[in-house]
Each structure stands twice: as C-alpha cells, then as structure tokens.
Amino acid sequence: MAVSSPGQTLSELQNKAKRFRVEIIEMLAEAGSGHPGGSLSAIDFLTVLYFGGHLRHDPKRPDDPERDRFLLSKGHCVPALYCVLANAGYFPKAELKTLRKFGSRLQGHPDKRRLPFIEANTGSLGQGLSIALGLALAAKLDRAAWKTVCMTGDGEVQEGQIWEAAMAAPKYKLDNLIWVVDYNQVQQEGLTKAQMDLAPLQDKLEAFNWQVAEIDGHNFEAIDSALRAARQATGKPQAIILRTVKGKGVSWMELQPAWHGKAPKPEEAAKAIAELNS
Amino acid sequence: MASATSGATRDAFGARLAELGAEEPRLVVLDADLGGSTRTVAFMKRFPERHFELGIAEQNLIGAAAGLAMAGKIPVATSFACFLAGRLEVIRVAVAYNRTNVKLVGTHAGIGIGDDGPSQMGLEDVAAMRALSGMTVLQPADAVETRQAVDWMLRHQGPVYLRLTRQNVPELHPADYAFRFGKLDPIWKPASPPPKYQASILASGAVVANAVEAAKALERRGFMAQVLNAHTLKPFDADGILAAAGSSSRLVTVEDHYETGGLGSAVAEALADRGCPAPLVRLAVRDFAESGGTEELYEKYGLSANHIAEACLRNLD
Helix, strand or coil: CCCCCCCCCHHHHHHHHHHHHHHHHHHHHHHCCCCHHHHHHHHHHHHHHHHCCCCCCCCCCCCCCCCCEEEECCHHHHHHHHHHHHHHCCCCHHHHHHCCCCCCCCCCCCCCCCCCCCCCCCCCCCCHHHHHHHHHHHHHHCCCCCCEEEEEECHHHHCHHHHHHHHHHHHCCCCCEEEEEEECCEECCEEHHHHHCCCCHHHHHHHCCCEEEEEECCCHHHHHHHHHHHHHCCCCCEEEEEECCCCCCCCCCCCCHHHCCCCCCHHHHHHHHHHHHC | CCCCEEEEHHHHHHHHHHHHHHHCCCEEEEECCCHHHHCCHHHHHHCHHHEEECCCCHHHHHHHHHHHHHCCCEEEEEEEHHHHHCCHHHHHHHHHHCCCCCEEEEECECHHHCCCCHHHCECCHHHHHHCCCCCEEECCCCHHHHHHHHHHHHHCCCCEEEECCCCEEECCCCCCCCCCCCCCEEEECCCCCCCCECEEEEECHHHHHHHHHHHHHHHHCCCCEEEEECCEEECCCHHHHHHHHHCECCEEEEEEEECCCCHHHHHHHHHHHCCCCCCEEEEEECCCCCCCCHHHHHHHCCCCHHHHHHHHHCCCC
C-alpha cells in the first residue's frame, strides 16, 4: 500500500503543525472541556508520522489489513489525533467542532464504535502498549510487513501494565513495534518528576532490551530520522522518547499542570491563537 | 456420587483446545505462567508458534489478547478465575469496550479448588464479568458440556468468559447431549415428573452434580424436584426461569460463587424484570472460605447435596 501522502518537506510539515495547533485550541474552546497540554506536546510528532510518509495508511481504505496501526494510548489527547485524521481525509474537518458534544462521533476519548478508523478505544492509561504488543505479535505470526506505532504519555509510564508490556516485547523481538513516549514532563497534578519520576527512562528501556532513541520531540528533522530508523531496525522493539513541552506553542500553557485538562475560555483561545499565528 | 468422573472441566477444555488448533488457524493461546494448571499445555506442545507465554503479568496478557483479536486472531487467554477478575479494568476497556473477540478462560472456580485456600478461589468473577456490556459468561458442568461450550465460544464473534473447575466432576450428560447456548438445560427430572414440581433447583458448574444428587435423594422421599443446569450465565434465560417459576413451588439456586452477582442474582433479576414473584432460596458462598477438601468445604459452606435438599424442604413461611 502506498502512503497516503508522500513525505512532505519539513517546512511544509512545520506549517501544518502550526495550523493544527490552532485547530486544537479552536476545538477545545468550542467543546468547553478537554486536554490541551498533551495535545499540543504530541502534535508535532503526529504531524510528521501522518504527513511525513512514516505511516502506511489510506483514508479511503481504513480497514486495509496491511495498513500500519497507530494507537493513541494517552487517549485524553485525542484532539490532536482527530485534527490529524480530519486533515488526512478520514472525516470532514467541520466535524472537529463537534468534539465532546452530545451525538458527536468525536468522543472525549477515542471511540472506534463511532469512528471505525480509530484503531483502539483508549483512555484508561497504561493499556495501549499491551494492545499494540498483541497487534505486533499478530503481524509477526502472519509474516506481515505492517508496523504498529503506539504513543503513551510520560505520566502513563507509571502504570504497572506498561512495564509488563515492556518486558514482553523484547522477548518476542518485536521490531515491528514502535513505542513513542511523549515525555512532556507534566501530568495532571504536577510535574512528572515530582509525582513519580521516570528518569532515567532511556536507561530503563534499554535495560529491558528495547532499542531507544531519545530526541527533541519538537524537532521535525529529529522526529523524521528517528521514525525512519525505527521502521528499518531489526531484532528489537523500538522506543522513541520525545522530549517535549506540555502545552507547546502557547507560552502561558507551557509546562503548567493547570493546562493538562482544562479548555481555554473564548478569550483565552483568542489569545492563544494570536500567539500561535504570530 | 454414582456417576463416573469426567475429570475436571479444565481438562476437557485443554484437550478440546488442542484439537481445535488443527481446525482453526486463527486460534492463538496466551498464558500467564499457569498453562499447566489451566491445561493449555497440550495446545502449546502442538502449536508452539501460536502460543504466547507472557509471564506473571495478567494485565498485559489481556491487553495483548485484545490486540491479537484486533488483527483477526481468535485469542484464548487463560489464568485462574480470581486473577482474571482482578484485572477487571483491563477487561473492561481492552476487551469489552473495544468489543474484541477475546476468549477469557478462568479456571479454579470457587471454593471447590480446596487446599489452596481463599486467595486462589475465584468467587467474584461471574459478578464482574456479568457486569460488562457485551460479555458472554459460560460455565459448563462436565466434560461433555465443556467441549461443546469451547466449540461454541470459538465460533461466537465477541468476548466470552468461560469458567472452569480445578477439581474433578462427575459426568452428567450423555454423549449425544447438545449444548444450547442461552437456554437452561433440564439436566435431571424425576422418573415420573409431576404436573407441578415442589422445587426447581438451578445450578451451574461443579455444583450441578450436588443438585442432581439432592434431587435424587428427594425423589426417594417422594419430593418432586427438577434440576436445571445454567451453563449460560449471561445472557440469562429469563424465559426459562419464568417457565420454571410457573411450574414449581419454589426455586433454589446453587453456585460455587459469592452470593452477589452470580446465578442467584441473575435469577432474581429475571424474576423481578418480568414482574414474577416466586419463592427463591439462594445457596452461595457468603464469606472468604478456607483450605480443605472440596466435599468438606461444600458441606461447611452450604453447597452440598444435603444443604440443597434442605433448601428445597425448608419452611419458607
């Protein structure tokens, strides 16, 4: 299967991500609730993944068995995923404004019962990596070429189930599994390092026998080459730790736990959009 | 017990699973270091490439099964009933909410496991699984029924929880028995069935044998009771319960499970939903139990044939 969009240039991707940030703020302001911080930290990666030619997918054939799978384990950041999927052509962009509203297909957390091209219903943190592991096992069993990419948060890595999956993937040499940690340093009630520090995460995952790349998660070139390398690697499951900033792009949201799970009011949204467009 | 043993229902499950591996290429089996006890070893030996040992990590076991199902496999994930039910939140999201075609098999059901004691006794699993939208819950009573329940489970598209025994149980069904999903199984009647039974005993799993033993003893005393085997605990056969309530003076439920949320609850709910008042005696486990032999524990905790007969005769006024 061909990728839906041939890899766009890095500056094109940067412009896209800038526009997507505005759309995320607009969606959340319209919804009146939701999670801006982790959506803004993840959007650069998602933009490169979906529009940089790193995910084999076709919005016209969302059930193609040979497609790559992307699972957003940090389901509360689904505004970022909705934004990317709408812009990729999976559903009309006008629908973004229905986020979290009664009757909408855009539930507060991913729901494939309403949007069948969502790979997995998530929202209970720590579960997505195990599901991704199962998908990767199935692809290996079938000797299929498709990859599974799973994004977790950093706070999410505190869940015990993550480490169960982290132990299992190297046992089965799942080099078709790419685990992306959006290490945005902030979780709901405070800084990750204060709530329950993960550091040194790279060392921990390497000790679990993953191949790990730790990169600047807002550097498009770094994301591009890390994804390229992870897709080509063999023998070990691949982890990409994205050093990111929660709320990235809106200065007064950045690294502020208060903006984990609170939507901007209309005047705040206008201020945020003005800064993003400046 | 007069009937010949049929082994434990886990034995019949393991044997059938290994046979079905040859017929169903999508079948995969996942274990959490208990494959010897859940009897998946035979499958593992025949189909090692389709068996995944995930270590003592049941959350990941269940999540990985969900992922395999999303890719078109038919995963069977096994552990003790108590350990699966303990991961309810993963089952809730990865299996039930995602509507994955995952088959969860919980062995070592109830106090009947005996010696290992309360921490290993699955007593809340039926309640937990019944609480999940879209989940089917099956509990066969013997080997003949287990084999057919396994066949049905693998044909069914959707999540299933299958509850099995550690201990041996008597063979209650004839070889030509036909498992009818969702229907109460009229497993035993007196030689001359009366127009109206004095009691209908509803039982599920290992204690169906105790119920049959009780009904036979009652028959010898001229007390007419029938036994209905509730192999399908969800969805529950409300029509069957209504019919039983209409054709008997009382209902008695027997289950090796905690008193809340299992068979007795399902019967009470079905009666209430249909506005059908009926005398109901519920025999179930009412506390964490203890180590001991199966028969000793069933006697002490109120699930033996003696207790079932007493519940049929007890003055309810």
